[in-house]
Amino acid sequence: MKAKLLLGPSFPEEELKKLTRYAEIFRLSEMGEEELDAVLPSVDCLLVHFWPERLDRTRVSKMKGLTLIQTGLAGVNHIPLGDIPKDAVVCSNAGGYSDEVGEHAWGLLLSAGKRIVRLDGAMRRRGFEPAPALELGRDILVLKGKTLGILGYGGIGRKVAELGKAFGMSVMAFSRSRTGGPGIVCLQGRSGLERVLRKSDALILALPLTKSTRGMIGASELSMMKQDAILVNVARAEIVDEGAIYRHLADNRRFIYATDVWWTKDGKESFSPDLPFLKLENFIGTPHASGPSAAVRSGPQRRAVANVLRFFRGEEPLNVVDRSEYV
Amino acid sequence: MKAKLLLGPSFPEEELKKLTRYAEIFRLSEMGEEELDAVLPSVDCLLVHFWPERLDRTRVSKMKGLTLIQTGLAGVNHIPLGDIPKDAVVCSNAGGYSDEVGEHAWGLLLSAGKRIVRLDGAMRRRGFEPAPALELGRDILVLKGKTLGILGYGGIGRKVAELGKAFGMSVMAFSRSRTGGPGIVCLQGRSGLERVLRKSDALILALPLTKSTRGMIGASELSMMKQDAILVNVARAEIVDEGAIYRHLADNRRFIYATDVWWTKDGKESFSPDLPFLKLENFIGTPHASGPSAAVRSGPQRRAVANVLRFFRGEEPLNVVDRSEYV
Numbered sequence: 001m002k003a004k005l006l007l008g009p010s011f012p013e014e015e016l017k018k019l020t021r022y023a024e025i026f027r028l029s030e031m032g033e034e035e036l037d038a039v040l041p042s043v044d045c046l047l048v049h050f051w052p053e054r055l056d057r058t059r060v061s062k063m064k065g066l067t068l069i070q071t072g073l074a075g076v077n078h079i080p081l082g083d084i085p086k087d088a089v090v091c092s093n094a095g096g097y098s099d100e101v102g103e104h105a106w107g108l109l110l111s112a113g114k115r116i117v118r119l120d121g122a123m124r125r126r127g128f129e130p131a132p133a134l135e136l137g138r139d140i141l142v143l144k145g146k147t148l149g150i151l152g153y154g155g156i157g158r159k160v161a162e163l164g165k166a167f168g169m170s171v172m173a174f175s176r177s178r179t180g181g182p183g184i185v186c187l188q189g190r191s192g193l194e195r196v197l198r199k200s201d202a203l204i205l206a207l208p209l210t211k212s213t214r215g216m217i218g219a220s221e222l223s224m225m226k227q228d229a230i231l232v233n234v235a236r237a238e239i240v241d242e243g244a245i246y247r248h249l250a251d252n253r254r255f256i257y258a259t260d261v262w263w264t265k266d267g268k269e270s271f272s273p274d275l276p277f278l279k280l281e282n283f284i285g286t287p288h289a290s291g292p293s294a295a296v297r298s299g300p301q302r303r304a305v306a307n308v309l310r311f312f313r314g315e316e317p318l319n320v321v322d323r324s325e326y327v
Numbered sequence: 328m329k330a331k332l333l334l335g336p337s338f339p340e341e342e343l344k345k346l347t348r349y350a351e352i353f354r355l356s357e358m359g360e361e362e363l364d365a366v367l368p369s370v371d372c373l374l375v376h377f378w379p380e381r382l383d384r385t386r387v388s389k390m391k392g393l394t395l396i397q398t399g400l401a402g403v404n405h406i407p408l409g410d411i412p413k414d415a416v417v418c419s420n421a422g423g424y425s426d427e428v429g430e431h432a433w434g435l436l437l438s439a440g441k442r443i444v445r446l447d448g449a450m451r452r453r454g455f456e457p458a459p460a461l462e463l464g465r466d467i468l469v470l471k472g473k474t475l476g477i478l479g480y481g482g483i484g485r486k487v488a489e490l491g492k493a494f495g496m497s498v499m500a501f502s503r504s505r506t507g508g509p510g511i512v513c514l515q516g517r518s519g520l521e522r523v524l525r526k527s528d529a530l531i532l533a534l535p536l537t538k539s540t541r542g543m544i545g546a547s548e549l550s551m552m553k554q555d556a557i558l559v560n561v562a563r564a565e566i567v568d569e570g571a572i573y574r575h576l577a578d579n580r581r582f583i584y585a586t587d588v589w590w591t592k593d594g595k596e597s598f599s600p601d602l603p604f605l606k607l608e609n610f611i612g613t614p615h616a617s618g619p620s621a622a623v624r625s626g627p628q629r630r631a632v633a634n635v636l637r638f639f640r641g642e643e644p645l646n647v648v649d650r651s652e653y654v
Contacts, residue, residue, distance in 0.1 A: 010461075099471045103494065107441030114434030114620075119613040120444050123598065124605045130598060130614035134337070137619025144426045166493030167430065271450065271457060278451045286446040287457035292464025293441075 003067075003312065004039065008048030011072065012298050015305040022312035028052055041065060047308055049295075051078045060084060068311050072304040074101070074156075074291065075236060077209040082327040091307055092319045094208070095155035096300035097291050101260075102159030104290030105204050105234040108258035112230045113141035113202065117284050141201065141230065144168035149200030151193070151216075152207035153178045153186055156234065160204050172196050197224040202232065209236035210325040219244040228254040234290055237263040246275040249282050258284035330394075330639065331366065335375030338399065339625045342632040349639035355379055368392060374635055376622075378405045387411060395638050399631040401428070401483075401618065402563060404536040409654040418634055419646045421535070422482035423627035424618050428587075429486030431617030432531050432561040435585035439557045440468035440529065444611050468528065468557065471495035476527030478520070478543075479534035480505045480513055483561065487531050499523050524551040529559065536563035537652040546571040555581040561617055564590040573602040576609050585611035 005023040007016070016025065026039055028048075036054065040062040049072040055063075060080060066088040069079060076092045084090070111117050122128050130136055148164035150157045153175035161184050164171040171184045174196045180186035187195055197203070203225065207213045217231070218241040225231070233240060242263050249257055257277075262269050262285075269288060277283045294300050311317045332350040334343070343352065353366055355375075363381065367389040376399040382390075387407060393415040396406060403419045411417070438444050449455050457463055475491035477484045480502035488511050491498040498511045501523045507513035514522055524530070530552065534540045544558070545568040552558070560567060569590050576584055584604075589596050589612075596615060604610045621627050638644045 099495070100467075100469050103437070103470055104441055104467075107437035107443050110430070110434035111438045111441075111443045111447075114431055114438075114613070115616065116434050116438045116611065116613055117444055117447050119616060120438075120611050121448070123612050123614060128598065128614075130616075133615070133619040134623050136614065136616050137621070137623035140427075140431075140616055140620035142427050142620055142624070143430055163493055166490055168426070271455065284443065284447050285450050286441070286443055287450060287455075287463065288460070289442065289446060289457075289463050289467055292460040293467035293469055294464070296461050296464035297469070 003044040004042050005045040005047060005308070006039070006043045008050075008052055008072075010049055010295070011047065011301045011305055015298075015302050018309055019305065019312065022309070028054065037062070044068065045308060045311075046070070047072075047304065049073055051080065057083055068308065068317070070304050070308050070311075070317075072096075072295070072301050074300075075208050076321050076326065077236060077238075081321075081323050089311070089317065090321045090323060091311075091317050092208070092321055093300055093304050093307070094319045096303045097294040098155030098159045100294035101156050101206075101234050101290040102163065104260055104286070104293065105156070105160050105206070105232050106163050108232045108234070108260065108284060108286070109202050109204065109230060112232070112256040112258045112284055113143065115140055118281055141228075143202070146170070146201035147172060147199045149196040149203040150174070151196065151203065151205050151239075152235065153180075154206065154208075156206040157204075160206060169202075172199060193221075194224055197221055198226075200229055201226060202230045205231070205233045205235045205239055207235050207239060209238055211327075212325065213239050215239070215241050217241065217245070219248070222248040222255075225255070227252050230256045230258065233257070233259040233261055235261060237261045237269070242274060246277060249277070249280050253282055256282045256284065260286045260288055260290045262288065330371040331369050332372040332374060332635070333366070333370045335377075335379055335399075337376055337622070338374065338628045338632055342625075342629050345636055346632065346639065349636070355381065364389070371395065372635060372638075373397070374399075374631065376400055378407065384410055395635065395644070397631050397635050397638075397644075399423075399622070399628050401627075402535050403648050403653065404563060404565075408648075408650050416638070416644065417648045417650060418638075418644050419535070419648055420627055420631050420634070421646045423630045424621040425482030425486045427621035428483050428533075428561050428617040429490065431587055431613070431620065432483070432487050432533070432559050433490055435559045435561070435587065435611060435613070436529050436531065436557060439559070439583040439585045439611055440470065442467055445608055468555075470529070473497070473528040474499060474526045476523040476530040477501070478523065478530065478532050478566075479562065480507075481533065481535075483533040484531075487533060496529075499526060520548075521551055524548055525553075527556055528553060529557045532558070532560045532562045532566055534562050534566060536565055538654075539652065540566050542566070542568050544568065544572070546575070549575040549582075552582070554579050557583045557585065560584070560586040560588055562588060564588040564596070569601060573604060576604070576607050580609055583609045583611065587613045587615055587617045589615065 003023040006026050045068040047070045060083045069090045074097045148169040148171050150173040153173040161171045173186045175186045330350040333353050372395040374397045387410045396417045401424050475496040475498050477500040480500040488498045500513045502513045
């Protein structure tokens with residue numbers, strides 16, 4: 001008997017066809033409320049990007065037959081893991097966005113370090129006179145010979161690290177478990193984290209949002225960093241404490257925070273932060289554009305479908321999440 | 328007998344000391360008009376950054392004993408080569424800024440390709456609502472697998488090329504004489520230039536400004552480029568025709584020009600262009616900040632002094648300019 005797969009939008013049809021040998025596909029977008037309620041108890045597999053709003057707690061409680069949840073996103077922090085049957089396998093799509101998000105991290109880092117956003121903005125305002133050449137030069141971060149720190153050494157972390165090496169930087173990663181590679185030092189534990197914080201001229205966050213990474217960068221951690229460091233976030237906003245980073249930026253005008261990710265309000269990533277970050281000169285923001293630059297070419301979606309196929313064929317799926325890290 | 332060296336500002340004292348064994352140093356900044364006029368006929372060597380305003384045509388005509396002109400800048404287009412004794416050796420400081428200017432080129436390229444300047448600006452304006460994720464993603468250039476073109480394959484060109492390889496790009500350089508390296512194709516001649524123009528998703532200008540590169544990128548060359556290409560200039564503004572690039576940007580809103588260098592007005596690089604580039608969304612400008620980020624650490628200055636020392640010791644100096652390329 002075929003499995004029942006409940007499907008969210010934006011997965012490519014030609015890939016989904018490969019699943020039809022193993023599963024009957026129910027498309028959320030095409031189902032009425034009653035039809036949805038009727039099928040929920042017999043759904044085996046859920047394949048979605050964002051968690052669908054229609055799958056509220058009441059409905060989740062009906063999905064007692066779930067054996068697999070696969071998300072098209074790199075992180076699983078949007079999935080209500082506490083409400084889902086304990087023996088269901090939950091798979092992230094970690095690694096599906098590494099190239100594009102890694103490139104975006106470098107875009108934010110160089111836009112900040114080379115003062116491009118600020119200088120372009122100053123030139124657009126009337127009456128701009130640049131500082132004398134050497135003063136202007138002093139304000140710019142030269143990467144060669146400096147230290148790049150990376151928190152998290154998964155797909156994005158490794159991509160970012162290789163680019164750091166190409167720029168002639170010393171690369172230090174903080175990772176719970178991984179070891180480094182040629183020219184890349186990996187450090188563990190609280191002391192390892194603190195060493196990376198203190199040494200980094202630029203620090204890129206590339207960790208999943210879990211119980212232990214939420215608020216990981218607070219006032220104390222920021223105070224350990226160099227006063228003119230650049231902090232780049234392409235992971236999840238909540239890894240950084242909103243109030244702490246705002247105060248740190250206001251008090252340390254040479255420190256720069258450049259982010260593609262934003263704090264969640266009412267269950268959604270909000271591009272209107274609670275504090276006026278967008279009035280600060282030492283802040284750079286893009287509206288979570290890195291992931292979509294990958295998704296638009298369907299690479300991550302195909303990868304997610306392939307992982308479901310792996311599961312149906314009885315193979316070990318990739319990126320199985322340890323739920324104890326989240327709930 | 329010691330040579331007489333006329334010195335401009337901003338060379339480090341500890342390096343200049345090494346010259347005193349061979350030369351008597353006359354500091355322009357400390358000399359009155361009469362004193363300067365008196366010494367000019369016996370000056371053997373001139374070491375400056377920008378060409379000093381005080382050395383006008385009348386004074387240049389008095390410097391009949393010049394055997395060496397060394398500039399601290401990478402280019403020599405600021406030197407009045409037509410007025411200088413024919414047998415004087417003129418040395419550029421090519422290669423002295425390669426790391427910093429190469430990094431800046433990548434900063435401009437990523438700021439443009441990842442739409443960071445534009446998205447940050449949009450977020451700062453009130454009422455910003457980002458486009459739906461996939462539309463936002465479609466607007467962003469993913470570098471991996473794309474083609475990077477480079478015009479000029481000297482120090483900056485090679486630095487930029489290696490970074491292109493690290494980003495997983497195909498790299499094609501246009502060079503008069505050089506051959507490529509592993510993973511880097513070098514093309515020559517007009518047909519080679521046109522091939523690079525047509526193939527490039529991003530094109531970085533890293534050529535000196537000479538008779539043959541002035542206006543090299545005009546309307547015809549721009550029309551050969553991809554409609555959504557990114558053109559980055561870290562060389563000299565005059566390589567690109569000001570009117571042609573302005574019209575091209577106005578007519579092709581997906582094409583981006585990102586520049587650190589500006590067209591010369593009244594003998595000086597001017598940050599107020601004749602046309603309203605700074606009102607265009609598909610333009611990014613920084614006020615010639617790349618070179619100063621190198622000069623502030625005195626690397627190029629030390630390198631220039633070392634080349635003068637080489638000359639005094641009877642060794643072959645580096646970067647001897649072929650004047651026929653300029654006048």
